[in-house]
Amino acid sequence: MSNRLPVQALTREAFEPFGEVIDSAGQVAETINAGHTQKWGDLATIDTQAGGGRTALHRYRSEPVRLPFTVEVMERHPLGSQGFIPLHGRPFLVVVAPAGSEPGPEAIRAFLTDGRQGVNYHRGTWHHYQLTLDQPGDYLVIDRTGPGLNLDEHRLAQPLIIERAE
Amino acid sequence: MSNRLPVQALTREAFEPFGEVIDSAGQVAETINAGHTQKWGDLATIDTQAGGGRTALHRYRSEPVRLPFTVEVMERHPLGSQGFIPLHGRPFLVVVAPAGSEPGPEAIRAFLTDGRQGVNYHRGTWHHYQLTLDQPGDYLVIDRTGPGLNLDEHRLAQPLIIERAE
Numbered sequence: 001m002s003n004r005l006p007v008q009a010l011t012r013e014a015f016e017p018f019g020e021v022i023d024s025a026g027q028v029a030e031t032i033n034a035g036h037t038q039k040w041g042d043l044a045t046i047d048t049q050a051g052g053g054r055t056a057l058h059r060y061r062s063e064p065v066r067l068p069f070t071v072e073v074m075e076r077h078p079l080g081s082q083g084f085i086p087l088h089g090r091p092f093l094v095v096v097a098p099a100g101s102e103p104g105p106e107a108i109r110a111f112l113t114d115g116r117q118g119v120n121y122h123r124g125t126w127h128h129y130q131l132t133l134d135q136p137g138d139y140l141v142i143d144r145t146g147p148g149l150n151l152d153e154h155r156l157a158q159p160l161i162i163e164r165a166e
Numbered sequence: 167m168s169n170r171l172p173v174q175a176l177t178r179e180a181f182e183p184f185g186e187v188i189d190s191a192g193q194v195a196e197t198i199n200a201g202h203t204q205k206w207g208d209l210a211t212i213d214t215q216a217g218g219g220r221t222a223l224h225r226y227r228s229e230p231v232r233l234p235f236t237v238e239v240m241e242r243h244p245l246g247s248q249g250f251i252p253l254h255g256r257p258f259l260v261v262v263a264p265a266g267s268e269p270g271p272e273a274i275r276a277f278l279t280d281g282r283q284g285v286n287y288h289r290g291t292w293h294h295y296q297l298t299l300d301q302p303g304d305y306l307v308i309d310r311t312g313p314g315l316n317l318d319e320h321r322l323a324q325p326l327i328i329e330r331a332e
Contacts, residue, residue, distance in 0.1 A: 024225045033295035038227040042311065046221040055212040055221040057249070057308065059190045061204040083223070085306060087253070129199035140251060140306060142223065145208065 003105070005071060005160040010094060010111040010119070018096040018109070018125045020044050022085055022118030044120035046142055047081040053146030060084075060139045062132040071095055071160040074103060074126040075153045080144025083120035084130060087138040091115050093131035093165060099124030102154040112165050126154065133165055169271070171237060171326040176260060176277040176285070184262040184275070184291045186210050188251055188284030210286035212308055213247040219312030226305045228298040237261055237326040240269060240292040241319045246310025250296060251284035253304040259297035259331060265290030268320040278331050292320065299331055
């Protein structure tokens with residue numbers, strides 16, 4: 001098989017095996033605060049309590065990668081979900097494989113967000129670190145902190161190449 | 167006493183009795199992801215597990231209020247923290263009183279953020295709903311969902327007036 005990894009548009013349906021798309025678009029808002037506020041509630045399943053864990057909030061600033069980009073290493077967090085909410089408003093790449101044993105190249109998918117969307121990886125979903133395009137980008141990150149080793153890495157036997165973002 | 171509520175600039179020190187200022191400015195970043203990412207870690211204490219709770223993520227869109235604004239009702243969430251991270255990059259007002267019995271006017275403080283800062287109310291901190299200025303503003307909100315009643319409201323015996331934001 002080719003070692004080229006095609007990129008597809010991120011949708012809720014396509015991303016379901018890996019996690020959730022964090023996006024209020026298309027969701028129904030509730031009106032609260034005496035009419036002052038629209039609330040899009042419960043946008044992601046924050047799964048952080050395994051093994052005595054708790055939720056942590058971080059800010060990441062990612063340097064952009066250049067295309068073509070070679071995917072060599074995937075990682076996973078076996079004890080909790082991890083969510084990324086872009087503050088930069090630009091599309092970014094999401095490279096994932098389902099939770100479970102170390103992924104072969106056929107299990108790996110690449111998605112391009114629409115600039116609004118964030119992602120929340122299920123506990124154990126294999127993923128590449130944040131692949132920001134064009135210029136540095138900031139993200140809010142919501143994940144688990146607590147006891148236990150919450151990081152595994154897997155070096156691909158055959159690297160995959162992302163040639164273009166779309 | 168006057169029923170005017172003065173507004174002060176939000177600082178970590180001044181906000182300590184009420185919660186945390188969510189801001190990476192002045193914090194030390196860690197370099198991760200093979201040098202691609204700066205991480206400002208653990209920006210807030212997300213306190214959501216009391217009474218079988220879990221962390222929830224929402225998006226709020228707040229209509230602006232006009233000054234002078236009359237503070238009439240405060241609320242609190244007795245079972246968990248609540249964090250607001252502005253996505254609009256503009257200063258907003260934060261009106262709070264310490265956790266504990268229903269606040270008298272002397273216990274209430276008003277702060278103005280600097281546009282970058284978010285806030286994380288401690289469990290039980292009395293606060294006004296989000297007071298956005300000038301134009302509608304979006305926020306990410308991180309709080310608790312789960313069993314139990316997590317909202318109390320208190321109508322002030324003597325309303326307070328915020329005349330100007332600074």
